[in-house]
Amino acid sequence: MIEDFLKYIEHEKRYSKHTLLSYQTDLQQFSEFLTSTYQLNDPSQANYSLLRDWIAHLAENKIQAKSINRKIACLRSFYKFLLKKGSLLKDPTLKIKAPKIRKRLPVYIEEKDMGMLLDHLVFTEDFKGLRDKLVFELLYGTGIRLSELLGLKESHINKFDQTIKVLGKGNKQRIIPLNKTLLNLINLYKDTKKAEMVPDNDYLILTDTGSKPYPMFVQRIVKKYLNAGIIIDGQIRPITTIEKKSPHVLRHSFATHLLNKGADLNAIKDLLGHSSLAATQVYTHNSIEKLKAIFDQAHPKS
Numbered sequence: 001m002i003e004d005f006l007k008y009i010e011h012e013k014r015y016s017k018h019t020l021l022s023y024q025t026d027l028q029q030f031s032e033f034l035t036s037t038y039q040l041n042d043p044s045q046a047n048y049s050l051l052r053d054w055i056a057h058l059a060e061n062k063i064q065a066k067s068i069n070r071k072i073a074c075l076r077s078f079y080k081f082l083l084k085k086g087s088l089l090k091d092p093t094l095k096i097k098a099p100k101i102r103k104r105l106p107v108y109i110e111e112k113d114m115g116m117l118l119d120h121l122v123f124t125e126d127f128k129g130l131r132d133k134l135v136f137e138l139l140y141g142t143g144i145r146l147s148e149l150l151g152l153k154e155s156h157i158n159k160f161d162q163t164i165k166v167l168g169k170g171n172k173q174r175i176i177p178l179n180k181t182l183l184n185l186i187n188l189y190k191d192t193k194k195a196e197m198v199p200d201n202d203y204l205i206l207t208d209t210g211s212k213p214y215p216m217f218v219q220r221i222v223k224k225y226l227n228a229g230i231i232i233d234g235q236i237r238p239i240t241t242i243e244k245k246s247p248h249v250l251r252h253s254f255a256t257h258l259l260n261k262g263a264d265l266n267a268i269k270d271l272l273g274h275s276s277l278a279a280t281q282v283y284t285h286n287s288i289e290k291l292k293a294i295f296d297q298a299h300p301k302s
Helices: 002-011 017-038 046-062 066-083 111-120 125-141 146-150 180-196 215-226 247-260 264-274 282-300
Strands: 164-166 175-177 229-232 235-237
Touching: 002 017, 002 066, 017 046, 017 066, 046 066, 066 215, 111 247, 125 146, 125 180, 125 247, 146 215, 146 247, 175 264, 215 247, 247 264, 247 282
Parallel strands: none
Antiparallel strands: 164 175, 229 235
16 A cells, blocks of 8 residues: 555656655654554554554654654655545544644845855866856755756756746746856856766766766755855955855745845745745745844834
C-alpha cells in the first residue's frame, strides 16, 4: 500500500523528488514504530490512538514541530489515498492536531549591505568566476529557490522577452522578468561557458567539471561570498553580520527589499511561486519591525 501511495503522489500528484523521499522516510519510520511497539505490520490498520502515540513518541525524542507537522501531513495524504481506494472506511487522522510552530521572521540582508556586497564582491572573468557571480545574482535578482536554480536550463532563458521560466514546487511553471544587467551577465556567462567547457547537458549552472550542479555546491558558493569582507581602517570587516548564510537568505532578501520598496504583495507572491498569500505575508512582519524601529527612534513619546 505504501508503494502504491508513493507511485500515486509521484505520477498523479506530481510531487517533487524531495517530497517523495521525505514521505517515503516518514512512512517507513511510522511502519517501524507500529511493528516494534504494537507488532502491527499493516499501517492501514492503525487507528487514531496509535497515530497519537507515534506523534507523542516523536515529540519525546525532541523532533521539531515543523518536522512532526510534515509527518502528519504525510499520514493524512496516505490515509486519504486509502479511503479513495476503498481500503478504509474511516480516516484515523481526522482528530489529529498538529503542534503549533513558533513563527520566525525570515533572515534577510539589509538593503545597504546587499548594495555593498554587490559593489565590492570580486569575481574572476573566467567561467568559474562568472558562474559564481551568476549564481549569486540569479538568487537575489529573481528570488528563485535553490532547487529551482539547480533545474534551470539554457532553454529556459528567453532573451527576447527578457524572462526566465522556472519550474517550481509541484512542477508548476512561472515566468520571472530579468533586469538588463542580469540578462547581460547570463549572455556573457553562456559565451564563456561555450568557449571553456564542453558540457553534455543543457543545464545553465554547471560545476567546475561541467556536471549538473547539486545543493551543497551552490550552498558553498553563496556562503563563500556572504562571508566576504571589506577593508575598513586597515582591518577586514564582514559586510553582513547575519549568522545564517544560505541561498534561501538571498530569496528572503529579494522579497523583503521588494516589499520595502512598495511592491504589491500579490505580485511578490507570484514571483516567489507561493501557492497562497499566507506564505508571502510573513515578509510583512519584517516591514512592521522596521516601522517599529523607526517609530521608537523618532517619535517623542516612544
